[in-house]
Amino acid sequence: MKSVEQKISSGNVLEVKDLKTYFFTGRGVVKAVDGVSFELKEGETLGLVGESGCGKTITCLSILRLVPGPAGRIVGGEVILDGDDLLSKSEKAMRRIRGKKVSMILQDPMVSLNPVFTIGNQMAEPVRIHQKLSRRLVWEKVKEMLRLMSIPSPEIRIREYPHQMSGGMRQRVVGGIALSCQPRLLIADEPTTSLDVTIQAQYLRLLKEVQQKENLAMIMVTHDLGIVAKVCDRVAVMYAGKIVECGDVREIFYRPAHPYTKALLGSLPKMEERQEKLYTIEGQPPELHALPPGCSFAPRCPDVQEICKQEYPPQSIIKDGHCTSCWLFAARKA
Numbered sequence: 283m284k285s286v287e288q289k290i291s292s293g294n295v296l297e298v299k300d301l302k303t304y305f306f307t308g309r310g311v312v313k314a315v316d317g318v319s320f321e322l323k324e325g326e327t328l329g330l331v332g333e334s335g336c337g338k339t340i341t342c343l344s345i346l347r348l349v350p351g352p353a354g355r356i357v358g359g360e361v362i363l364d365g366d367d368l369l370s371k372s373e374k375a376m377r378r379i380r381g382k383k384v385s386m387i388l389q390d391p392m393v394s395l396n397p398v399f400t401i402g403n404q405m406a407e408p409v410r411i412h413q414k415l416s417r418r419l420v421w422e423k424v425k426e427m428l429r430l431m432s433i434p435s436p437e438i439r440i441r442e443y444p445h446q447m448s449g450g451m452r453q454r455v456v457g458g459i460a461l462s463c464q465p466r467l468l469i470a471d472e473p474t475t476s477l478d479v480t481i482q483a484q485y486l487r488l489l490k491e492v493q494q495k496e497n498l499a500m501i502m503v504t505h506d507l508g509i510v511a512k513v514c515d516r517v518a519v520m521y522a523g524k525i526v527e528c529g530d531v532r533e534i535f536y537r538p539a540h541p542y543t544k545a546l547l548g549s550l551p552k553m554e555e556r557q558e559k560l561y562t563i564e565g566q567p568p569e570l571h572a573l574p575p576g577c578s579f580a581p582r583c584p585d586v587q588e589i590c591k592q593e594y595p596p597q598s599i600i601k602d603g604h605c606t607s608c609w610l611f612a613a614r615k616a
């Protein structure tokens with residue numbers, strides 16, 4: 283009863299609250315995800331951006347409870363899907379949720395597809411597991427998914443193996459598998475990195491169309507701010523395991539607050555200006571097992587102040603729905 287009330291009152295498909303996922307390694311504790319919170323509504327797309335190693339993939343894997351063990355462990359927080367806390371579910375219950383209520387598309391389609399099974403068999407598997415349909419209906423459903431993902435001649439393609447398809451087609455098959463059981467939440471982790479630019483645009487358009495049709499909530503992990511501008515409604519910027527800024531796409535692009543977000547945007551090539559050299563962010567992201575005290579971006583920040591090196595900044599609200607954790611915006615402590 284409580285979960286239903288929660289669902290109605292919040293209107294959120296997903297609520298991630300103070301999520302912490304650490305890796306306990308010989309070198310120390312790697313705080314890959316360290317207090318991440320965000321929300322996602324039906325039909326909404328959240329872009330998760332940040333430099334390599336900042337914790338985007340581990341955040342997504344934590345939602346599905348697929349953190350690589352035994353070193354990796356979710357040590358705190360809540361992941362609430364439709365009012366239910368996934369972190370308190372049994373492994374058996376999680377298996378019913380993965381692929382049915384929450385699906386994930388990985389970066390490289392060859393990792394998700396098994397080379398020795400036909401496309402049809404691989405697409406049919408989640409449908410067989412999660413939906414009690416007759417054999418004939420399962421195949422009909424698979425063909426429908428191939429059609430939905432704009433794969434021509436589904437009757438022929440269904441019998442082919444992954445190596446007989448192009449990269450773009452394979453990624454569409456993976457998209458089809460992810461969407462086959464009408465999930466509530468789709469997580470796409472760099473889904474277009476292995477595709478060339480034209481196919482990339484086509485694939486994103488297709489994903490967006492399907493998302494709108496099915497009213498899916500979507501998390502889009504990407505390095506590419508151009509993709510964020512095209513497909514996302516909101517953006518969460520991650521740095522060293524934490525979300526440093528979150529807001530509507532327009533707010534983030536036109537009124538970025540955090541110096542790291544500004545630096546990320548500054549490294550985008552601009553069409554209207556002839557640039558001799560691309561801007562790069564000086565320095566490297568910190569090692570997550572040996573984070574400096576205070577704000578992790580302080581050593582690279584052009585606006586660094588003394589307090590930044592001592593204490594992590596509290597979250598400040600810039601405007602409705604636009605938040606940042608930066609001392610530039612925080613009320614100073616007495």
Ligand SMILES: Nc1ncnc2c1ncn2[C@@H]1O[C@H](COP(=O)(O)OP(=O)(O)OP(=O)(O)O)[C@@H](O)[C@H]1O
Nearest residue numbers: 305312314333334335336337338339340350353570
């Ligand atoms: N199995 C593991 N053992 C130890 N540390 C790990 C393990 N997997 C990931 N990490 C650490 O967790 C941190 C976050 O990794 P994650 O894969 O989430 O980064 P990312 O933001 O997705 O990067 P990229 O953009 O390169 O995909 C990294 O610093 C990484 O070194």
Ligand SMILES: [Mg+2]
Nearest residue numbers: 338339340471
């Ligand atoms: Mg990643």
